Amino acid sequence: MxxxxxxxxxxxxxxxxxxxxxxxxxxxxxxxxxxxxxxxxxxxxxxxxxxxxxxxxxxxxxxxxxxxxxxxxxxxxxxxxxxxxxxxxxxxxxxxxxxxxxxxxxxxxxxxxxxxxxxxxxxxxxLSNDFGTPGVGEHALKLESKADAQRFHARMVNACIRAHAQSTPLRPEQLHVAIIGAGATGVELAAELHRTTREVVAYGLDRVDADKDIQVNLIEAADRVLPALPERLSKATEALLAKLGVQVHTAAKVAEVLPEGVRLADGRLLPAELVVWAAGVKxxxxxxxxxxxxxxxxxxxxxxxxxxxxxxxxxxxxxxxxxxxxxxxxxxxxxxxxxxxxxxxxxxxxxxxxxxxxxAGKPLQAYRYRDFGSLVSLGEYSTVGNMMGGLIGGSLMIEGAFARLMYVSLYKMHELALHGPAKVTLDTMARLITRRTEPHVKLH
Missing domain, CATH: 3.50.50.60 (FAD/NAD(P)-binding domain)
Structure with a gap:
């Protein structure tokens, strides 16, 4: 004692x-x-x-x-x-x-x-659950930590600089990205990459044609992207991704990750210089x-x-x-x-x-999860989601500016829990000011 x-x-x-x-x-x-x-x-x-x-x-x-x-x-x-x-x-x-x-x-x-x-x-x-898929540990990147995200970003920028500097034609997998898993993380990363890769090459890497050379493949084993969201939102998201030029592969199971791409269970090979595993958690x-x-x-x-x-x-x-x-x-x-x-x-x-x-010696109370739905940000292009799914007995599907506001508010709730309203307000104002004087994409 x-x-x-x-x-x-x-x-x-x-x-x-x-x-x-x-x-x-x-x-x-x-x-x-x-x-x-x-x-x-x-x-x-x-x-x-x-x-x-x-x-x-x-x-x-x-x-x-x-x-x-x-x-x-x-x-x-x-x-x-x-x-x-x-x-x-x-x-x-x-x-x-x-x-x-x-x-x-x-x-x-x-x-x-x-x-x-x-x-x-x-x-x-x-952590990510690779379900024992061959080659994931050796050839795929994951987004489990800050270090993982920084490693992917550095490799992406280096890939663009390398392609700009080389005198030989691009290899089949060069400047191609394969994202395995079309849940929230995979979809959000695909949409953000469409914009940021173009902004990176706009800073003087003029030998890279973003529309022609850069390709993002999104691979999902289920029959639609964002399988956890209502089907209408999945279809709307897939249509927007297709409009951005993202190649969406649904009902596609990954058999193996290779040094130069991804081999699907049906035998197809998707060339890719960068492979991200974003399917499953454990x-x-x-x-x-x-x-x-x-x-x-x-x-x-x-x-x-x-x-x-x-x-x-x-x-x-x-x-x-x-x-x-x-x-x-x-x-x-x-x-x-x-x-x-x-x-x-x-x-x-x-x-x-x-x-x-x-x-205080009082009996403990049971936890009751309150479902506020799911939100998926597609960067500057849109935000989709279903709100308050477990509270009203159904789902209220939302898109656009209101959904974006709700998405941002989730992060603000986290910041408020850590810092309180005064610091969060000042930090938010500082970010808005500095964003006007800096590149909208990290270049290093």
């Missing part, structure tokens, strides 16, 4: 949308008042809202204006940040093991460490049955209605790595809370309240 004078130790692992919002909320309440010690662990130094990764990859977003440093956020909001990647969990000793953190040159910055907890919150997010592999906790087939930790794990009431799970039942899904037939930023936002608010109730 801990001495009565010791404060309750809250350990949050994962600084994504849900984890960082939770650490900020708990720091501003329990941490500030000295009622608990709140610690956040993440393997990165900075946070970026994951739905923005396609904008970083395409070059349409300035990363420096949107990333949040964990150390400064912790300082301003009364919690601690410790860098490192979780590798093991000891439920009996209530400890989390974190691997050594190495710098870019392979030198150790922090050693292997162990952190104790009284309440543990796992918010480790999700929780990190090391979570599978970790410390005897219950997990599902995609490594998500199964939770009770309170968001506590089924086998340990001291451990909460939020975000994409949580398998949380949703009784209202599929017309009341039941299902699972989808891996969306809005779910992580709601769960962070819920767990913050439950931890406060736990410390």
């Amino acid at each position: 801990k001495p009565a004078t010791e404060r309750h130790r809250i350990l949050i692992v994962g600084g994504g949308a849900g984890g960082l919002e939770l650490a900020t909320r708990l720091g501003d309440t329990l941490g500030k008042r000295g009622r608990a010690d709140v610690t956040l662990i993440d393997k990165n130094r900075t946070h970026v809202w994951k739905p923005k990764l396609h904008e970083i990859a395409s070059g349409s977003m300035d990363l420096s204006a949107h990333e949040v440093g964990y150390l400064e956020q912790a300082h301003w909001h009364h919690f601690r940040f410790r860098i490192g990647e979780m590798t093991a969990l000891d439920r009996e000793r209530r400890e989390v093991r974190v691997a050594p953190y190495l710098d870019a040159e392979g030198r150790e910055v922090t050693p292997d460490r162990v952190f104790g907890y009284d309440t543990l919150v796992l918010a480790l997010g999700s 929780a990190p592999d090391f979570l599978k049955d970790i410390a005897g906790l219950e997990t599902n087939r995609i490594n998500q930790l199964v939770v009770r209605p309170s968001l506590q794990t089924t086998r340990d009431e001291d451990i909460f799970v939020i975000g994409d790595c949580a398998a949380c039942a949703w009784p209202q899904a599929n017309g009341g037939k039941g299902g699972w809370v989808p891996p969306r930023a809005q779910a992580a936002h709601q769960q962070a608010s819920h767990v913050a309240a439950q931890i406060r109730r736990r410390l």
Whole structure:
């Protein structure tokens, strides 16, 4: 037992949308008042809202204006940040093991460490699920992190510069991009790339003909793009993508990713210099049955209605790595809370309240997911989506300026949860001003 004078130790692992919002909320309440010690662990130094990764990859977003440093956020909001990647969990000793953190040159910055907890919150997010498709690990890029998005962007710009500088004809795969998965990420990336690649070559790379040389292929195993949205919106999106020159391949299963492109199950070869895997998600592999906790087939930790794990009431799970039942899904037939930023936002608010109730000795309440629908941004061309699907018993389909406003508001809600209205207002004004004096695409 801990001495009565010791404060309750809250350990949050994962600084994504849900984890960082939770650490900020708990720091501003329990941490500030000295009622608990709140610690956040993440393997990165900075946070970026994951739905923005396609904008970083395409070059349409300035990363420096949107990333949040964990150390400064912790300082301003009364919690601690410790860098490192979780590798093991000891439920009996209530400890989390974190691997050594190495710098870019392979030198150790922090050693292997162990952190104790009284309440543990796992918010480790999700990774791409390649379903064992040959060649994905060797030849495809993924958009799982800021580093992935930056790597894709650098390779895209280099491909344009290389094509401009070479004296020989372009190879069949050169300046071709294949995006595997036509869900929100794949569709948004395809639309953004149509604009940003043209803006890149407009800055003096005049030997590249954007309309003739640059080709984006969007590949989807289902029979339509955006299969999670109503069919009318899928058809409207596909028509717009076709108008932009994006080659859409539906009902097309990928058999293998090759160094020079993608081979489909029907034998077709789609040449591509850059291949992006954006199909399917799963929780990190090391979570599978970790410390005897219950997990599902995609490594998500199964939770009770309170968001506590089924086998340990001291451990909460939020975000994409949580398998949380949703009784209202599929017309009341039941299902699972989808891996969306809005779910992580709601769960962070819920767990913050439950931890406060736990410390006060009050019974915990059940989490109820509120479905506000799905929105997909097609860059400057359009935004489509269905709003309030689970609240009105159906879907309200929206497009255009209103949908765009709703899409932007989701990110503003995240910023408000982290920074409050004053900072968000000033930051937004600063971005609007600087955008008028800078290129609308990142060129390096």
